[in-house]
Amino acid sequence: MIKRLRESLAAHIKEKYGVEISVALEKPPKLEMGEAASPVCFELAKRLKRAPRQIAQEIATGLPAIPGVARLEVAGAGYLNVFLDRGTFWQSLFDSKSAAGQAKDAAAHKVIVEHTSINPNKAAHIGHLRNAVLGDTIARILRNAGERVQVQNYIDNTGVQVADVVIGFQHMEKKSVADVRTMAAQPGFDYLCWDLYARVTQFYEQDKAQGAALRGATLRAIEEGHGEAAEMGTIIADAIVGFHLRTMKRLTISYELLARESEILHLKFWDAAFAKLKEAGAIQLATTGKMAGCWIMPAEKDGVTREDTESAQHEEEENTQDKIIVRSNGTVTYVGKDIAYQLWKFGLLGKDFNYKRWPDSPAGETVWTTTTDADDPAAPHFGEPASRVYNVIDTRQSYLQDVVAQGLRGLGHAEAAANSIHFSYDIVALTPRCASELGHQLSREDAKKPYVEVSGRKGLGVKADDLITKLEEATLAEVQKRHAEMTEDEQKATAHTIAVGALRFFLLKFTRTTIIAFDFEDALSFEGETGPYCQYAVVRIRGIRRKGAEAEPGKATAQAAKFLVGPEGAGLWELLLQAGMLDYASDAAIGAQEPAFVAKYAFQLAQAFNNFYHKHHILSEQDVEKRAFLLGLTEIVERQLVKALSLLGIEAPERM
RNA sequence: GCGCCCGUAGCUCAGUUGGAUAGAGCGUCUGCCUUCUAAGCAGAGGGUCGCGUGUUCGAAUCACGCCGGGCGCGCCA
Numbered sequence A: 001m002i003k004r005l006r007e008s009l010a011a012h013i014k015e016k017y018g019v020e021i022s023v024a025l026e027k028p029p030k031l032e033m034g035e036a037a038s039p040v041c042f043e044l045a046k047r048l049k050r051a052p053r054q055i056a057q058e059i060a061t062g063l064p065a066i067p068g069v070a071r072l073e074v075a076g077a078g079y080l081n082v083f084l085d086r087g088t089f090w091q092s093l094f095d096s097k098s099a100a101g102q103a104k105d106a107a108a109h110k111v112i113v114e115h116t117s118i119n120p121n122k123a124a125h126i127g128h129l130r131n132a133v134l135g136d137t138i139a140r141i142l143r144n145a146g147e148r149v150q151v152q153n154y155i156d157n158t159g160v161q162v163a164d165v166v167i168g169f170q171h172m173e174k175k176s177v178a179d180v181r182t183m184a185a186q187p188g189f190d191y192l193c194w195d196l197y198a199r200v201t202q203f204y205e206q207d208k209a210q211g212a213a214l215r216g217a218t219l220r221a222i223e224e225g226h227g228e229a230a231e232m233g234t235i236i237a238d239a240i241v242g243f244h245l246r247t248m249k250r251l252t253i254s255y256e257l258l259a260r261e262s263e264i265l266h267l268k269f270w271d272a273a274f275a276k277l278k279e280a281g282a283i284q285l286a287t288t289g290k291m292a293g294c295w296i297m298p299a300e301k302d303g304v305t306r307e308d309t310e311s312a313q314h315e316e317e318e319n320t321q322d323k324i325i326v327r328s329n330g331t332v333t334y335v336g337k338d339i340a341y342q343l344w345k346f347g348l349l350g351k352d353f354n355y356k357r358w359p360d361s362p363a364g365e366t367v368w369t370t371t372t373d374a375d376d377p378a379a380p381h382f383g384e385p386a387s388r389v390y391n392v393i394d395t396r397q398s399y400l401q402d403v404v405a406q407g408l409r410g411l412g413h414a415e416a417a418a419n420s421i422h423f424s425y426d427i428v429a430l431t432p433r434c435a436s437e438l439g440h441q442l443s444r445e446d447a448k449k450p451y452v453e454v455s456g457r458k459g460l461g462v463k464a465d466d467l468i469t470k471l472e473e474a475t476l477a478e479v480q481k482r483h484a485e486m487t488e489d490e491q492k493a494t495a496h497t498i499a500v501g502a503l504r505f506f507l508l509k510f511t512r513t514t515i516i517a518f519d520f521e522d523a524l525s526f527e528g529e530t531g532p533y534c535q536y537a538v539v540r541i542r543g544i545r546r547k548g549a550e551a552e553p554g555k556a557t558a559q560a561a562k563f564l565v566g567p568e569g570a571g572l573w574e575l576l577l578q579a580g581m582l583d584y585a586s587d588a589a590i591g592a593q594e595p596a597f598v599a600k601y602a603f604q605l606a607q608a609f610n611n612f613y614h615k616h617h618i619l620s621e622q623d624v625e626k627r628a629f630l631l632g633l634t635e636i637v638e639r640q641l642v643k644a645l646s647l648l649g650i651e652a653p654e655r656m
Numbered sequence B: 001g002c003g004c005c006c007g008u009a010g011c012u013c014a015g016u017u018g019g020a021u022a023g024a025g026c027g028u029c030u031g032c033c034u035u036c037u038a039a040g041c042a043g044a045g046g047g048u049c050g051c052g053u054g055u056u057c058g059a060a061u062c063a064c065g066c067c068g069g070g071c072g073c074g075c076c077a
Helices: A002-017 A040-048 A052-062 A086-095 A126-144 A160-172 A177-184 A189-206 A208-224 A228-249 A261-266 A269-280 A311-319 A334-345 A395-410 A414-418 A432-437 A444-448 A464-482 A488-508 A531-548 A553-563 A566-579 A582-592 A596-615 A624-647
Strands: A036-038 A069-075 A079-084 A110-114 A148-155 A257-260 A295-297 A323-326 A354-357 A368-371 A386-394 A420-425 A428-430 A516-518
Touching: A002 A036, A002 A040, A002 A052, A040 A052, A040 A079, A052 A069, A052 A079, A079 A086, A086 A553, A086 A566, A086 A624, A110 A126, A126 A148, A126 A386, A126 A420, A126 A428, A126 A464, A126 A488, A126 A582, A126 A624, A160 A189, A160 A208, A160 A228, A177 A189, A177 A228, A189 A208, A189 A228, A208 A228, A228 A464, A257 A261, A261 A269, A261 A334, A261 A368, A269 A295, A269 A334, A269 A395, A295 A395, A323 A334, A334 A386, A334 A395, A386 A395, A395 A414, A395 A420, A414 A420, A428 A432, A432 A444, A464 A488, A488 A531, A488 A596, A531 A596, A531 A624, A553 A566, A553 A624, A566 A596, A566 A624, A582 A596, A582 A624, A596 A624
Parallel strands: A110 A148, A110 A386, A148 A257, A257 A368, A386 A420, A428 A516
Antiparallel strands: A036 A079, A069 A079, A295 A323, A354 A368
């Protein structure tokens, strides 16, 4: 409706004044001023050199009728205030029943969302959860908007972090491949690796030269895929991926494809990308300077290069800005592999993986992985080119994501580069109090800071499973208190649903650029702007509907317009309007790449409902028509709120 | 040094195509459970939107310059 209004206004203005203009629409400060307002006449006034109020008046009277819009009014210095037809609005919302978002278009281009992508060498922590929850949520929002989304999780199973843990087992713990295989099958292996990884860092400190040598040799063995180190690396990485999948499953996060670095290497993806980059001249072999022998991507210079004084000095400096893609020893850096992977995502590499089912996927789920083994013909067509790619990666890697995009541009794929979206977000840090609660010794400087950075290397961080468990315990205690009548299983299921709601909402309510200073107290809060608050509103509605049976749609709709006007109707109208704005919020979330918009919407709708709940006692309403109307309204609110929460990956329990 | 991000109420944050009186949650204080679940509601208090200049009919929002904080710039990922 908003879209239609915008178009009609723009068309009318073009016809009447011959001015092409994008019509801005905003929410008026007060509901008495209408449901939407446009300051477009101020802009027109400037172009036409006439008084804004006068133009507004002309448009208000001259604009042909728009379905769903009751009238336009001129307000203030020249605002156009729009008043919707409340009965029509109710009708369309009530009739949209179970219309699941916008219709899914089978012909839609594929969109890839890559998220999680945790190094498979230790348990997941709270920072990884922000990544996974953001990625999972934007994927849900895009799907709901009709996009064909494929979710991938990149597994760096041949990287240095895996190598570090291998070194820990081999050289510190003196474990054999068989030992590690046994340990990896046990619960808690991910936690064991967490601790070991932190100790390896200290181990390196003792003899830096030896550490570096060990690391280089182990990494090379793992990359080439032979020897005990490689075997151990595979066991560790595969096992840890299994732990990660189960952790994420607890938050209803799943994946279609695990794209592994081992296949990028062994199926020669990098070689193919390397050849293309060389051919296009996107990378160059450095012959002098400290990068001699490396293949580098020259730093992109924006604007004019300065050729004046101290040119030698400058060149020297600029050279250090170049990005090394292939090291002088011939091994490729992470960015290089990422360029190959990104090319594949857009179908520009000219190669494809083989696929097989991941053997260790969570119960009831099929997850696929890349493989050098025989291709399973039942696998979905993962190699189909994507039209857009969202890479959910923290903001510290912005520079590297730019290099990847630069690589695409260098190969002449400007469009793919433009459709490579670095869906960036800032870190989750710990409040100093939280860090010391975890037993971390704070330096004097750290204690003064507002937050302390999580560090896998130091083993400092809140492990994802610990946090989820802690939340479940807290919610379970509360559920037991309130619902002694439930079976133990019901109590646990309810507590779990609430815990997930609390955690996901907590991670989603902040915009992406906000550093979250994590504290158990905030995360364990169930009051105010939280997931449970939103869930509670749904639970209240369900309670009413259990006792009040179904609304009678015919009766409710016939009388709706009557109840939505006047001083008493204003509040009801406000709630209905808020309920109807979900698509708007979802579109805004996609446009701004900001899932927090949907979280904000859900909270505001829940808030509007709670307000309504206290003003109107539905079941004791004597007026039969009004009762039917109020029930109908709660039905609409429930549907929209449940939908909004589902976009956030949050379910509402029946009782809580 | 260069690049990116941030600075809004006591605290944590919204305010993203520039728009009408700058909002929410938490915390504090005051009320509200024999009535659909109080994980709730109502009310009070709380602001030089870091500072300055500029653009504009209009700036928390845009530009430039400062101040303060964070991150990145590695033959790590």
